[in-house]
Amino acid sequence: MNDFDPAALECLAALADELGFERAAQRLSITQSAVSQRLRVLEGQVGQPLVVRSRPLRLTEAGKVLLRFARQLQAWRVDVARELGERVAPQSRLAIAVNADSLATWVLPALDELVQRGLREGYGLELVVDDQDFTHDGLREGAVLGCVTTVAEALQGCRVQPLGVMRYVAVVSPGFLASQLGGDALRGLHAGNFADMPFLVFNRKDDSQAQWISQAFGVRAPRLRERFVPSSEAYVTAAVMGWGVGVAPEIQVRRFVETGQLVVLRPDVGVDVALYWHQWQLQSRSALLDQIGQALADGARLALG
Incomplete structure (x- = not known):
């Protein structure tokens, strides 16, 4: 994994988010040919396709595996920048999945302080909405780094925390x-x-x-x-x-x-x-993902009892 080009992994994450080469290139401020070249290098390293070039674009199973790594790399970058007191890169954002009912009731107040801090420090938080029985799929496929879900059992490499009922x-x-x-x-x-x-x-x-x-x-x-x-x-x-x-x-x-x-x-x-918070375990002293999880746990405890 240490041999993977971080810029190529960033391209893979952009492709997963934007679902197309043109929009991914616009997001990264590079040309479409540069996106294609970086993706080809990454596919050459793993020896298999990472995306299906359809409309909309979708990731292969191998692509989803690498996307998980790319998401974690993005989170580590945010954490390192915050520890060094540097402003986070403008495109940096952490995606988490929540169910619509939690979003409509207790999630926004729970995350407000972190979001306001993000405005000052430069990082962004992306909320992906799905049914509470399905948000866990996004975590497993690498689309998000954490999720609010009804699933109680943690994936390998993740940890789980009860939120309430x-x-x-x-x-x-x-x-x-x-x-x-x-x-x-x-x-x-x-x-x-x-x-x-x-x-x-x-x-x-x-x-x-x-x-x-x-x-x-x-x-x-x-x-x-x-x-x-x-x-x-x-x-x-x-x-x-x-x-x-x-x-x-x-x-x-x-x-x-x-x-x-x-x-x-x-x-x-x-x-x-019953709702649970799942997240990938990242090794960082000031992991923003840990802070998001704690804020959700505190907010759920106040709202749900």
Whole structure:
């Protein structure tokens, strides 16, 4: 690994981020031919292709292995620059993956101090959003250096830290409750009518509604009338507007419940989702990645209890 050209690894990371040679060249302020040449040198060293030249460009399995190394090298550079008191290179950024609901609730306050410091020191933090059951894929493939996930077991070379439990509850607007559920928050939704009610769903990876139904009525793999709203904030807004039954984080809908804009169905039923922070282990006295992990752990403890 010590023989790999850092500039070539930087090109590989740029290609992974920008998904094309032209944009990667623009990001690195070099020509496309220089990007291609550096990539060819790297591919020659490993003896196999690292990217599939498609649109959009994608990495091969070997490319993903080297991308992990490139990401870690980027993080080490940031740490060394910070220890020496130097300003970090403008393109330097650390990518971490978080789930949309955590991003909409507790992640931004948890990271605010580090982001404000980054404005002064020059490094950037990139937040990659995916479902909490899938953020771990980005860590394994080298796309990110850390992730908030529901996966408890650490990858080799990584460490894991429990963050807490995010509880999901079912909510509806008062108007929906009155018109569709007979005004009864405890018994209005039941095993005989849930299949006829519209349920709000974040995306096709989201199964929190099915989990809630399973908890409430003991029905496995229920067939639901789905209305997709692929934004955590818009999802809650849709519930307030009466678009259907939403299953959302209790901490996100709490203020709407307190002001009467939403009503909790079956308060005794909830889906508890345990969250964990995973990160690659980097050997540095002032590892920024360690500080990110600690900030997330502190923020989750305050928000999730």
